[in-house]
Amino acid sequence: MTISRFLGCLLISYSPLIALFLKFILKDSKLLIISLSGAFFWMLSIFLSSILWFVVSPWKKEHIWTIIVSFIFQEVVRFLCFKLWNKLETSINLLSRINKQKRKINYILGSIACGVGFGFGYVLVMHTGVLTNVIGPADLYTTKCNMSLFVLNSFYAQAFGLLNVIWTSIMFLSIRNYTKKKLKGKPKRKYLVYLFVSIISHLVESLILLVNSCTASLLVLYLILAGLIILLVKLIVDTMNEKKNEYNLLKQNQESSSNEDKNENFSQEINFLDDNKSEENEKNKTDILNFEDEDEDEDDDEDDEIEKNDDLDEEEEEEEVN
Amino acid sequence: MSSQNEIEEKKKKKKKRNNKKQNHKQKNKTKDVEFNTRYEIQEGKRDPGKEDLDYIVAVYTKQLRKVLIPVAVTMLLVVLVIRTAYKDKPEEGAFNDIMVYNESDEDSAGFRFGGALLNAVIVIAVILVVTLIMVCLYMKGFDWILVGWVIFSVFIILTFYGLLTWLEIFQYLNKSLDWISALIVIINFGVAGTITITWKGAKIVNQIYLIIISVLFAAILSTLPEYTTWILLVLLAIYDLVVVLSPKGPLKMLVETAEKKGKPIPGLIYSSMVWFMSKLEKNKTKKKRKNEKKNEKKKTSSSSESNTSESDHFLQNNKILNSNSSESEENLIKDNHEIDKEESEENEKTPTKIKISKKKTKKKKKKDDNSSALLDHSPKLGLGDFIFYSLLISKAAYQDYTTVFTCFVAILMGLSLTLFFLALLQKALPALPLSIFFGIIFFFITSNVLVPMNSLLFQDHVFL
Numbered sequence: 022m023t024i025s026r027f028l029g030c031l032l033i034s035y036s037p038l039i040a041l042f043l044k045f046i047l048k049d050s051k052l053l054i055i056s057l058s059g060a061f062f063w064m065l066s067i068f069l070s071s072i073l074w075f076v077v078s079p080w081k082k083e084h085i086w087t088i089i090v091s092f093i094f095q096e097v098v099r100f101l102c103f104k105l106w107n108k109l110e111t112s113i114n115l116l117s118r119i120n121k122q123k124r125k126i127n128y129i130l131g132s133i134a135c136g137v138g139f140g141f142g143y144v145l146v147m148h149t150g151v152l153t154n155v156i157g158p159a160d161l162y163t164t165k166c167n168m169s170l171f172v173l174n175s176f177y178a179q180a181f182g183l184l185n186v187i188w189t190s191i192m193f194l195s196i197r198n199y200t201k202k203k204l205k206g207k208p209k210r211k212y213l214v215y216l217f218v219s220i221i222s223h224l225v226e227s228l229i230l231l232v233n234s235c236t237a238s239l240l241v242l243y244l245i246l247a248g249l250i251i252l253l254v255k256l257i258v259d260t261m262n263e264k265k266n267e268y269n270l271l272k273q274n275q276e277s278s279s280n281e282d283k284n285e286n287f288s289q290e291i292n293f294l295d296d297n298k299s300e301e302n303e304k305n306k307t308d309i310l311n312f313e314d315e316d317e318d319e320d321d322d323e324d325d326e327i328e329k330n331d332d333l334d335e336e337e338e339e340e341e342v343n
Numbered sequence: 344m345s346s347q348n349e350i351e352e353k354k355k356k357k358k359k360r361n362n363k364k365q366n367h368k369q370k371n372k373t374k375d376v377e378f379n380t381r382y383e384i385q386e387g388k389r390d391p392g393k394e395d396l397d398y399i400v401a402v403y404t405k406q407l408r409k410v411l412i413p414v415a416v417t418m419l420l421v422v423l424v425i426r427t428a429y430k431d432k433p434e435e436g437a438f439n440d441i442m443v444y445n446e447s448d449e450d451s452a453g454f455r456f457g458g459a460l461l462n463a464v465i466v467i468a469v470i471l472v473v474t475l476i477m478v479c480l481y482m483k484g485f486d487w488i489l490v491g492w493v494i495f496s497v498f499i500i501l502t503f504y505g506l507l508t509w510l511e512i513f514q515y516l517n518k519s520l521d522w523i524s525a526l527i528v529i530i531n532f533g534v535a536g537t538i539t540i541t542w543k544g545a546k547i548v549n550q551i552y553l554i555i556i557s558v559l560f561a562a563i564l565s566t567l568p569e570y571t572t573w574i575l576l577v578l579l580a581i582y583d584l585v586v587v588l589s590p591k592g593p594l595k596m597l598v599e600t601a602e603k604k605g606k607p608i609p610g611l612i613y614s615s616m617v618w619f620m621s622k623l624e625k626n627k628t629k630k631k632r633k634n635e636k637k638n639e640k641k642k643t644s645s646s647s648e649s650n651t652s653e654s655d656h657f658l659q660n661n662k663i664l665n666s667n668s669s670e671s672e673e674n675l676i677k678d679n680h681e682i683d684k685e686e687s688e689e690n691e692k693t694p695t696k697i698k699i700s701k702k703k704t705k706k707k708k709k710k711d712d713n714s715s716a717l718l719d720h721s722p723k724l725g726l727g728d729f730i731f732y733s734l735l736i737s738k739a740a741y742q743d744y745t746t747v748f749t750c751f752v753a754i755l756m757g758l759s760l761t762l763f764f765l766a767l768l769q770k771a772l773p774a775l776p777l778s779i780f781f782g783i784i785f786f787f788i789t790s791n792v793l794v795p796m797n798s799l800l801f802q803d804h805v806f807l
Contacts, residue, residue: 050404054759061756064749068788070807075792084805087796091807142752146793150745151801165804174804181806230805 022155022171030175034148037183038140045130045137052134059102059138059189060145066098067091067146088227096220102135103193129257132193136186143185148178166235177230180242184226187249191219194256198263215252222249403766407759410724413554414732414758415751420558421733422747425565425740428511438567446568459570463578470582482600494541497556502533504559557726561733565741572738576783579731580776587773595771728774732758735782739790745797746789753781 022030046052070091074081110131152171155161161170195212222245229241443465444458480488506529513520536552538544567575586592732754739746757778765772800807 050408054404057755060752064752071793071796074796084803088807145748146745147797147806150748151797153744174801177804177806227806
């Protein structure tokens, strides 16, 4: 496999992940750490499944059992990741609410970051790790799609990389929407349906690759991917609508009660519900994907103030000395 | 009528002004809350308990990036160097003269293990002795010896090891090199490196040279025999833990004497901030006056503040976080000419320190620390950590790229976790043990278990 083909395969498999990474994750350093921990946890899950594969010798050539076992492990680890992430996020948001500070993490972006971490870990280990051993003059041919094995595998890896992002984000958002405390109404069951669909799709996608025909595997793979993207978009829109409804309900509750310090309570509640909002941006409530700039900008302003005060102190002391 | 209009206009303007004032007040309130909380924490009036965890987390995330990126760059460079030049070389037994036990495939596994253990224990004993000597020299005022040693060792590494790797790479690329150009280039390279590291220099150039030093060193250390490297890494992690966290260790004495003297500890520390040497002198005099006055004031005021300010629990300026006193196993017993050179080299990559300090503490804190750290409010990591992380990665690079990726993620995760604990505890913490623990586990699992599985699954285009 020549180096040009190798680069082509890399680009095929990594492009959606790199696009997501550059657009959403590079700007905020918290999301970087979240994606790093996502890759770490995915690797733990694959270690567990590989240890089982290693120990149980009859599985080494029948792939179906490894697929099922690894599916279970991956989903369990994804759920554990969600639990960890939830704990962190609730604590940070509570604290920033108390101090009226803007150090929250956007929930949707956080789930996408975790998914990107999972995806990167996946593609690195399953795809490029093996591909780098094959750089050289020859190429391997499959009858499955009448193309080179490596190109085919890179297409599969691209799909699976994106799918990991989608699975994690659907799981995080659906469980959160289902378990979140509401002012009014019951938790909706459709979120559980979404979760179930995403989990089952994982199993289906990995099993469909065992099928021998080319069109079936590729078609089914990408169709399910498209369907899941639509599901994810629907989920995001639903979360945003729910936030809107919650906000409106709160506003009604606030207006009904007679409080003189309305503004302060308002700001607290607003900051609690809406991620990354200040009192100025009350109009743009639906823009949940607005992430905040880096904290350096805020600190620089305050630093300038303090440096001015520094100079004043020095002048005072000089006067005192003189 | 016109007067009424004028009055109405004036009322409207007043309303607008009031609204603006209210908005401004609310903005300033939020800002004031932030500033007051930080101010109070710094002054020791308030616990940075759970309420300020988000502030800690924010600072930690900002500074993590500055530390992660250089570590990642060093590791990638080491992988590059080894994958090109060192991988297919036959093992020449570079350390056979130095090691007490020379590993060979003929001996049994148990025997090799015992011999490697002996080697590693001797190395660490030598490291201990050398750190004690360093501490004694520093405390008795012989800084100039250490500084000269640093200069000498840096120059030797950059020239000789740089030339070695350069030649290896050119051998791999099948290119020729004449001795005149090599001499000119490498001497300039070495001299520039020593100047930037031990004296003034641009920030980026300083960082690049430190990265290059760690890359060269790790590439050389990777030629150690297998068992010794793994046992050495494990023992170094334990040693690091013990030395840093023990209450009466040599590193703490070093740090305290440095704080008293107000001079920098001679050593190689990677920091991500700029060193403005000329400005420091001016600020030093002013801040000394400030400190004197503050000390007087503080003595008269209640003693509770001073007590709280000294406790480790609060966010303080320039709390040094030691991780490793790095040396290599080359500091072994014999009277070899090479060893004497290499002995010194490592000693000066001494306490690896992770510092976190806040910009705003410039104003109000005592500046007892070294003058260079006065404006250096960024996390610092000693070169020993860089070298041993890249040593682990180099061992992975000899095997396979999957092991490289997994160990990479493991090391970065360990480093971020240690920095998190550092932000929480505000204490000296060792940077080695967690990452090496994760790295070793990931290495052995991938190289023995994951790689065969992956190769089989890849052939049958099965994706888990």
